[in-house]
Amino acid sequence: MIFSAACLARTNALGKHHFMELPVVKHWYRTESLDARTFVLTEPHVHPIFSANIFLILGRDADLVIDSGMGVAPLRPEIDALRADAEKPLILLSTHTHVDHIGAAHEFDTRLVHPLEADELANPTPYSLDTSGIPDAFRKLFLDAGYPPLWPLLIDALPAPDYDPSSYHLKGAPATKLVDEGDMIDLGDWAAEVLHLPGHSPGQVGLWHHETATLFGADAIYDGPLLYDGPGMSVADYTVTLERIRALPVKTVYGGHDPAFGPDRCREICDHYLALWA
Ligand SMILES: [Zn+2]
Ligand SMILES: [Zn+2]
Structure with missing residues (x-):
């Protein structure tokens, strides 16, 4: 859920002592089946602030992946292994x-x-796994939000014995298509509507599957500390978004x-933040 900020950019090599002793894990991603067509993949060896959900939804005509994690270890082989037909559009x-x-x-x-995030996807702000460059103000923001203190690196294990954390970098991946409020993502036998839900970031979108x-x-x-006062974030927009989700x-x-989580917890989370920002 972390934001991109130029001041987080780091290009220096990491001190070897930071990671020489990290264990090597065979499976970087943890996969869980949510229903017959839906999976969630997570990265348990990434710090909780940066450990996001990656969803895979299997469809008749195409499969859909929602978000792609930190990119520490290759994701595509994990996704393709879960697909009945890896030749199907993805x-x-x-x-x-x-x-x-x-x-x-x-x-x-x-x-x-979303169009408002297209530039960043094409030319992402450089990032390092070394957290020593993260300014105190951001550390305080994370702690205040309820997260555990940062680790020296954003990972506590290596995905391969020869993995060098200092080699980590984000690769530009320009959008092939832009999506906005009201667009449908249609997999043939499963379709969901794009909702523009700004606040945490300007061009953030969610998906609403009417049928279920x-x-x-x-x-x-999400059911954890929401981040709403960093760069690119807007409490005014976030208020509208949470009112919308609540309804x-x-x-x-x-x-x-x-x-x-379910409807009761959803309302509880919305009400908590809406009261906090009122
Ligand atoms: Zn996130
Ligand atoms: Zn985020």
Whole structure:
């Protein structure tokens, strides 16, 4: 859920002592089946602030991936292994362009994003896994929001014995199509409407699956500390977004982070922040 900011950019090599002792894990992604056609992949060895949900929805005519994690380890092989037909068209929707949602975007051929995030997707702000350059003001923001203190690196394990954390960088992955409020993403036997949900970021979108009253809320709503006062964020926009989400007849919310929740918790989260900002 982290924002991009030029001041976070780091190009210096990391001190080896930072990562020489990190364990190597065989499976970088954890995969969970949510229903017959929906999976969520997470990155348990990424710091909780930067560990986002990656969803895969299998459709009759195409499959859909919602967000692509940090890009520390290749994502595409994990996704293709879950697909019945890896030759079928595969669509990636980036809900917004914070680093933890676009890391592996370049591994996908069809890339959707909102117009207000298109420049960042094409030319992402450089990022480092070394957290020593993160300013105190941001550390305080994360702590105040309720997150654990940052680690020296954003990861606590390596995806391969020869992985060099200092080699981490975001690759530009220009959108192949722009999506905005009201557009439909249609997989043949599953279709969802794009909702523009700004506040956490200007061009953030969610997906509303009418048939099952499921909201893919991205970073507009999840069951963890929401971030609303960093660069590019707007409490005024976020207020409108949460009022809108509160009025939706949701049964299930899949957020950009943390586990799924139902309508009662959805209202509770909306009410908490709306009262805080009032
Ligand atoms: Zn996020
Ligand atoms: Zn975010």
